[in-house]
Amino acid sequence: MWQFLKTWYHRLASPKWFYHTSGRWLPYLAAVTILLLVSGAIWGLGFAPEDARQGNSYRIIYIHVPVSVLALVGYYLMAVAGAIALIWKIKLADMVMVSAAPLGAVLTFLALLTGSIWGKPTWGTYWEWDARITSMLVLLFLYLGVLALSRAFTSRDTAYKACAILSLVGTVNIPIIYKSVDWWYTLHQPATIKLTGGSTIHPAMFKPLLVMIIGFYCFYALVLILNTRAEILRREQRSAWVRELI
Amino acid sequence: MVSESGFGALLRRDLLLAFRSGGELLNPLVFFVMTTSLVPLAISPSPLQLAVMAPGMIWITALLATLLALDSVFKDDFDDGSLLPLLLCPQSLWLSVLAKVLVHWLRTGLPITLVAPLLGIMLALPEAGFLPLVIGLACGTACFSLIGAVGAALTVALQKGGVLLSLIVIPLYFPVLIFGASAVQRAVEGLQYMPVLALLGAFFAFALLTTPFAAAAALRVGVNG
Numbered sequence: 001m002w003q004f005l006k007t008w009y010h011r012l013a014s015p016k017w018f019y020h021t022s023g024r025w026l027p028y029l030a031a032v033t034i035l036l037l038v039s040g041a042i043w044g045l046g047f048a049p050e051d052a053r054q055g056n057s058y059r060i061i062y063i064h065v066p067v068s069v070l071a072l073v074g075y076y077l078m079a080v081a082g083a084i085a086l087i088w089k090i091k092l093a094d095m096v097m098v099s100a101a102p103l104g105a106v107l108t109f110l111a112l113l114t115g116s117i118w119g120k121p122t123w124g125t126y127w128e129w130d131a132r133i134t135s136m137l138v139l140l141f142l143y144l145g146v147l148a149l150s151r152a153f154t155s156r157d158t159a160y161k162a163c164a165i166l167s168l169v170g171t172v173n174i175p176i177i178y179k180s181v182d183w184w185y186t187l188h189q190p191a192t193i194k195l196t197g198g199s200t201i202h203p204a205m206f207k208p209l210l211v212m213i214i215g216f217y218c219f220y221a222l223v224l225i226l227n228t229r230a231e232i233l234r235r236e237q238r239s240a241w242v243r244e245l246i
Numbered sequence: 247m248v249s250e251s252g253f254g255a256l257l258r259r260d261l262l263l264a265f266r267s268g269g270e271l272l273n274p275l276v277f278f279v280m281t282t283s284l285v286p287l288a289i290s291p292s293p294l295q296l297a298v299m300a301p302g303m304i305w306i307t308a309l310l311a312t313l314l315a316l317d318s319v320f321k322d323d324f325d326d327g328s329l330l331p332l333l334l335c336p337q338s339l340w341l342s343v344l345a346k347v348l349v350h351w352l353r354t355g356l357p358i359t360l361v362a363p364l365l366g367i368m369l370a371l372p373e374a375g376f377l378p379l380v381i382g383l384a385c386g387t388a389c390f391s392l393i394g395a396v397g398a399a400l401t402v403a404l405q406k407g408g409v410l411l412s413l414i415v416i417p418l419y420f421p422v423l424i425f426g427a428s429a430v431q432r433a434v435e436g437l438q439y440m441p442v443l444a445l446l447g448a449f450f451a452f453a454l455l456t457t458p459f460a461a462a463a464a465l466r467v468g469v470n471g
Contacts, residue, residue, distance in 0.1 A: 138417050141416065149414055152401070152407070157470075162467050165400065166400060166414055169457075169460055173417075173418050177420050180425065
């Protein structure tokens with residue numbers, strides 16, 4: 001078992017192997033993603049019970065929550081991939097990292113957007129300097145910094161390494177930023193708005209949410225693999241197997 | 247013959263260069279004073295309103311002033327070629343980075359900290375706010391220099407690194423700004439501010455321990471362009 005994992009890990013480091021293997025898996029992953037997202041959306045939007053206080057407007061959580069979770073997870077994935085690339089000099093980890101950056105930025109933006117759309121009917125305002133919103137905004141800035149840096153270099157190799165270092169520094173900073181923003185918020189504004197009012201979510205609402213979260217995880221994996229495959233082709237365009245392919 | 251430590255030699259050389267550059271030495275400080283004096287013009291000269299804005303505005307302009315001078319931390323040496331011997335010399339690179347950061351702080355953070363009380367008077371900052379402002383700025387601008395060095399190292403070889411440098415560094419400045427500005431605010435409101443300054447000090451200690459290594463690694467990557 002250990003031996004199998006080891007060879008699998010070493011093989012995974014090869015862009016060519018990854019390209020071919022992921023090509024075989026992709027249709028299944030895409031099918032599962034579509035199935036989960038469609039069924040979760042129909043279940044959540046059509047059949048889950050209405051919220052007693054927020055009416056139908058709460059249903060945006062079926063998009064908002066998965067997107068927000070993945071925005072944060074995406075940053076850590078990017079940083080871990082960057083660390084792997086820096087330590088073991090694995091080219092594939094480079095490509096994963098650089099593919100995760102735009103994806104994470106879009107997800108963070110979507111989380112902010114859906115959150116503010118949801119905020120209008122429930123809080124009466126599109127934007128509130130709430131601790132969590134502010135932290136998401138900082139996360140978006142961190143993503144934008146990595147993106148800007150990755151575009152700035154002429155040498156792709158240097159760009160990857162620079163982004164890896166920046167995302168690692170950002171990762172160390174994220175807990176501190178979150179804590180400080182949280183603390184700043186409690187200092188300046190007493191918590192006047194409490195979204196859930198202490199009540200936990202009802203199972204009938206939670207089950208479709210869980211389906212949507214898993215669906216979005218699959219969606220994230222799918223898009224990340226597609227991005228990475230494109231990156232592989234772009235970077236390995238001079239190698240024989242890519243020439244043969246195209 | 248006693249051999250001189252690389253840290254001291256580099257420090258002396260950079261300080262000498264900074265002093266001989268003439269007007270450039272004072273530019274960040276002048277920028278700090280100028281932008282802060284825009285505040286009453288843009289908002290209101292009424293002391294009541296200014297007193298509310300003062301802690302935050304002084305901190306924001308201090309941040310921008312240090313950011314302005316960040317570009318040159320490694321770039322001047324990179325452009326004239328004296329950075330490469332530094333990368334190759336047997337001394338640990340993080341020590342050289344630390345010397346550069348110290349010079350940057352002496353050029354920006356220290357004068358800003360010393361002039362800040364003067365601007366506090368101009369912005370009608372209540373008396374209780376002066377001590378936390380000076381202590382906080384001394385510590386906070388050092389954090390700005392340390393964190394900024396990582397960004398400056400990453401963008402050292404880029405022709406148009408200036409705006410990019412601000413983009414990648416500003417999100418990392420958030421905690422410092424929050425701690426620093428709220429320490430002054432709390433003092434003005436008559437609350438305890440020492441715990442907040444202690445947090446800022448802890449952040450500084452953490453940055454001092456970690457960022458020189460990150461900046462050294464970034465420098466090795468950054469010089470390749």
